[in-house]
Amino acid sequence: MKEQSAHSGFRNVLKATSLFGGVQVFNILISLARSKFVAVLIGPSGMGILGLLNSTLYLVNSATQLGLDKSAVKELSYAHKNQDASSVGRQAAILKRLVWWTVLLGMLVMIAGAPWFSEWAFNDATFTMPIRWLALAVLFTQLTKSRLAILQGLQKHAPLAKANVLGNFMALAITVPLYYFYGIDAIVPAIIIASAISMIVTLYFSEKLTLPKTKITNHQAFQEGQGMIGLGVTLSISGLIALLTTYLLQIFISYQGGTAEVGFYNAGIVILNTYVGMVFTAMATDYFPRLSALSDDIVRIRQTVFEQAYIAVLLLVPIVVVFTAFAPLIIDILYSSEFDPTATFVRWGILAMLLRAVSWSMGYIIIAKGDSRLFIKTAIGFNALLLTLNVVGYYFWGFVGLGISFIVHYSLHALGMLIITRWRYGFYFNKGFFGIFFGSLLLCVVAFLVSFIETPFWHYFLLVLLIIISAGYSFYFLDKKIKLRTWLQSFLRRKK
Numbered sequence: 001m002k003e004q005s006a007h008s009g010f011r012n013v014l015k016a017t018s019l020f021g022g023v024q025v026f027n028i029l030i031s032l033a034r035s036k037f038v039a040v041l042i043g044p045s046g047m048g049i050l051g052l053l054n055s056t057l058y059l060v061n062s063a064t065q066l067g068l069d070k071s072a073v074k075e076l077s078y079a080h081k082n083q084d085a086s087s088v089g090r091q092a093a094i095l096k097r098l099v100w101w102t103v104l105l106g107m108l109v110m111i112a113g114a115p116w117f118s119e120w121a122f123n124d125a126t127f128t129m130p131i132r133w134l135a136l137a138v139l140f141t142q143l144t145k146s147r148l149a150i151l152q153g154l155q156k157h158a159p160l161a162k163a164n165v166l167g168n169f170m171a172l173a174i175t176v177p178l179y180y181f182y183g184i185d186a187i188v189p190a191i192i193i194a195s196a197i198s199m200i201v202t203l204y205f206s207e208k209l210t211l212p213k214t215k216i217t218n219h220q221a222f223q224e225g226q227g228m229i230g231l232g233v234t235l236s237i238s239g240l241i242a243l244l245t246t247y248l249l250q251i252f253i254s255y256q257g258g259t260a261e262v263g264f265y266n267a268g269i270v271i272l273n274t275y276v277g278m279v280f281t282a283m284a285t286d287y288f289p290r291l292s293a294l295s296d297d298i299v300r301i302r303q304t305v306f307e308q309a310y311i312a313v314l315l316l317v318p319i320v321v322v323f324t325a326f327a328p329l330i331i332d333i334l335y336s337s338e339f340d341p342t343a344t345f346v347r348w349g350i351l352a353m354l355l356r357a358v359s360w361s362m363g364y365i366i367i368a369k370g371d372s373r374l375f376i377k378t379a380i381g382f383n384a385l386l387l388t389l390n391v392v393g394y395y396f397w398g399f400v401g402l403g404i405s406f407i408v409h410y411s412l413h414a415l416g417m418l419i420i421t422r423w424r425y426g427f428y429f430n431k432g433f434f435g436i437f438f439g440s441l442l443l444c445v446v447a448f449l450v451s452f453i454e455t456p457f458w459h460y461f462l463l464v465l466l467i468i469i470s471a472g473y474s475f476y477f478l479d480k481k482i483k484l485r486t487w488l489q490s491f492l493r494r495k496k
Contacts (some may be wrong), residue, residue, distance in 0.1 A: 096206025348403020
């Protein structure tokens with residue numbers, strides 16, 4: 001029974017990662033096409049402007065939405081789990097009422113703060129009016145996130161996936177022609193139109209839900225939504241700090257190297273966070289709620305974190321090796337030959353992803369425990385460290401230094417989380433985990449070193465060999481924990 005239970009835990013993690021990772025694959029393909037078209041049509045400088053405007057939009061949304069899109073998921077999930085239809089309807093009504101106030105706040109901040117945002121991002125007031133127009137994108141984006149939170153909280157995975165994929169696809173189909181005909185001038189209209197399309201598609205799917213109709217006043221919404229707001233503010237502060245860190249780094253790169261350099265950096269971050277980061281998407285959507293449900297059971301928390309980190313590391317190994325091996329080729333395919341400097345950043349920075357998987361697995365313990373003060377302190381401390389390392393690395397060694405700074409940061413982050421969670425909660429990893437982790441890290445480091453071999457035959461022969469070895473390594477240890485072959489055979493029989 002214990003063996004079956006152990007297999008079940010690992011299988012549940014893999015299933016969740018596969019489900020949300022599968023949705024992410026479609027979004028990645030759409031993002032890939034968008035990035036390719038946009039890179040070709042507006043070039044690195046245009047990508048830099050687009051990145052700075054999007055960062056401004058994300059920053060304002062994160063600061064003014066009060067984390068309701070995250071905290072509402074917890075409240076709705078709890079009510080849904082207890083099969084309390086009236087509570088589900090009331091929580092949804094509270095969210096819908098509160099979000100209009102955060103929308104108003106966000107639009108006012110974007111309009112009033114536009115001159116300062118333009119000065120900070122572009123060193124002049126040229127983009128004041130374009131940034132003010134982005135107030136419309138604030139409206140559409142916040143409404144979209146609130147409805148996605150309802151779908152996620154009620155575990156409506158199919159409509160949630162459809163809303164994400166269909167919204168992104170339609171936005172791509174409509175905005176690419178704008179870039180083709182109007183170039184850089186299409187950036188702001190494209191951002192607004194894309195956010196409006198996502199809102200319309202999400203509203204379509206969320207309105208299909210049969211929720212009890214509940215009338216609620218503003219006073220009731222603020223009074224009964226205090227818990228939702230309190231948790232949301234705590235969670236949003238971390239996101240705001242992370243966005244601010246990225247924003248300040250982009251501004252520094254813009255001052256130091258120009259908007260084209262910002263474009264190279266943004267292209268690399270997209271690869272690290274989106275293409276390689278499918279595993280982290282699963283963490284945000286599935287792992288956090290599961291961990292939160294365990295409350296003070298440290299034994300089960302240890303097992304859950306171990307399972308998540310184990311699966312995450314093994315899934316990442318082949319991906320990291322492939323991107324390390326073929327970074328220049330992948331950059332050319334995803335963007336264009338103009339983005340070659342991005343390959344240097346990716347080749348170094350991608351080595352940090354294994355460390356990131358481990359540190360994030362432990363970091364979620366703090367959030368799940370509701371340890372708000374510690375959560376804020378660690379968010380401020382580690383993001384300040386990341387910004388400092390990024391600035392120093394880029395200033396002295398360019399994109400190589402930027403990549404190395406990611407490795408140093410996530411090494412310190414993983415070590416810090418290991419110490420903090422052990423001291424605060426009595427958490428530790430099973431000894432078996434470290435063998436898997438260091439074996440995976442060794443494969444990635446060897447692939448990184450081999451990628452510098454200049455002789456074409458040995459360069460590609462050894463890298464392809466390492467890709468095969470890393471895939472076999474991951475399959476072997478996954479099979480050892482979850483009987484992967486048996487599970488796949490059973491899955492295929494059910495499909496037939």
